[in-house]
Amino acid sequence: MTNKILDASEPVGGNEVLKFGPVENARSVLDQIIQDGARRMLQAALENEVEAFLERHSNKVDDEGRRQVVRNGYLPSRELVTGAGTLEIQQPRVRDKSPEADDRVRFSSSILPPYLRRSKAIDELIPWHYLKGIATGDFSEALQSLTGAPVDSVNASTIVRLKKAWSKEYETWSSRDLSERRYAYIWADGIHVNVRLEDQENQRQCLLFLMGATAEGEKELIAVRDGYRESESSWMELLSDLKSRGLTVEPQLAIGDGALGFWAAVRKVFSKIREQRCWFHKSGNVLNNLPKSAQPRAKEALHEIWMAETRENAYKAFDRFGEMYKAKYPKAWECLSKDKEELLVFYDFPAEHWKHLRTTSPIESTFSTIRLGHRKTKGSGTRQASLVMMFKLAEAAVKK
Incomplete structure (x- = not known):
């Protein structure tokens, strides 16, 4: 019995053998199926979002009973870089035909904001790659292994711009008011990272992390700061800063490694807190x-x-x-x-x-990924860049 050779688009049954042609960019058929499925799902979600918007405004009619808020074709197609690959999407367009401009409603997608070119998952990979020591000009190539195609929206200027934006975000976050925050438990630890562009004495950096859990069970990143893991004064600066910004209600319990300088400091700042060794x-x-x-x-x-x-x-x-x-x-x-x-x-x-x-597992899970990267590579660029990237990584991990 001979086997019939079919094209990939034909149905398969019996003893037929499915023959696939060469896959461009060394991508597997499975990757292509996943990417197409993701594109279809996203497109369907956008269509449903528009239909729901139109239904909410279906009572807006003119004198002849015709709807004023209607579909108006599609915006030009756009590419979105996601964890499933680069997806080409067409976003539906909405028009309000009301004669008075002040009466018109505008549609804005909550799924796909106007200028979004990368999904959050891709942006979260950028700090991780940076900490592994990938040069700013090599990010597009590094992300191609995930997306299956060059990521033109992530180039050297993109990385520089993101680093500046994230630095400002870190500064704002590090000075935020904490007077309304209440933590039942806090976890403390530190991680050593490599820094490429500093002098010999400063090529080894330690970042201090503090995480908390609210009475409702929500875990939050409280602080990330440059310091020394075993230093009481480093932890004292961190804790005193938190208290000066309003964190005056003592947590019930602190969890950490016994070697931390944290313990001597926390007893002075929060005298009634109980201690659990990791x-x-x-x-x-x-x-x-x-x-x-x-x-x-x-x-x-x-x-x-x-x-x-x-x-x-x-x-x-x-x-x-x-x-x-x-x-x-x-x-x-x-x-x-x-x-x-x-x-x-x-x-x-x-x-x-x-x-x-x-244990300190709430922050150990974040450290495991970062430590893996630093064992195999030469680390990030500067101490400040390393601090900001670690902040972004930890922030993303806590939210997951």
Whole structure:
């Protein structure tokens, strides 16, 4: 039996073999299908948005009962760069035929603003690529791997313009009023990044992060600042600035790594706040004091402590860990036991919050992407640019 060769546009059934021609720009058929599907969905959404607008104004009629707000063809087609590729879109146009200009209504799409040329997902990739060390003139090529085609709307001048706009955004955000903000919990941590264009002494930068959770459970980025992770004075400047801008109601609990200079500072600024040490950092420090052969079992034993259903069971698991490792590996035991109470403070809070309070995971997830980039590349350009890009990355991650 011979197999029939069909064109991609024909239906397939039986023993036919589907034959595809060469794919332009090395793009797969699947990518093309996804891109076309995204274009159709976006076009349909725009059509539905216009129809809903026309329906809302269907009561506007002239003396003969004819509608005044009607469709008026399409605007010239435009390209939109998205995570699914570059989509060619035609936006419907609306006309209000009312004779009096003051009576006319104007249609403005909330889905596709007039001058939008890139989706938010593409703009969010720009800080990430910058932090990986991609030169401003190479962004179009770097984004092509995602979109499947050159991204002409992202060039060197675009990056320069965005950096300036984001710098102003960061300055405004960093001086915003906080008198209405209330945080039940705060998480603190710092990340070291590489800076290409500074002198030798300033090529390693640390950025301090503070994140908070409101009583309603919403996580927010509170502060991002250049400083030193282990420095009390750096954290004191950050916290004092927040308080001067109105953050005077003390959070109930702070979560962070025990090595942070944050703790000495926060006790002076928020004297009643309780302290929870991060189990992620603590586990890593404990395991570093054990030989590799002992680490898998020790990791399980640590897990039994912080995942215990009650504080009493956690104490018992703590004791079992001591029985297993105290005598043979005293440094590992000392590292764990010195923060025993601070590691178990989360038990005093609602059980449904425990998974969020045991670690600094709300900001670790943001750091993981950034750290990956900095291990493999030479980093971003200047300290200020790095600060602004990290702010944009963290801001986007918190909103997701």
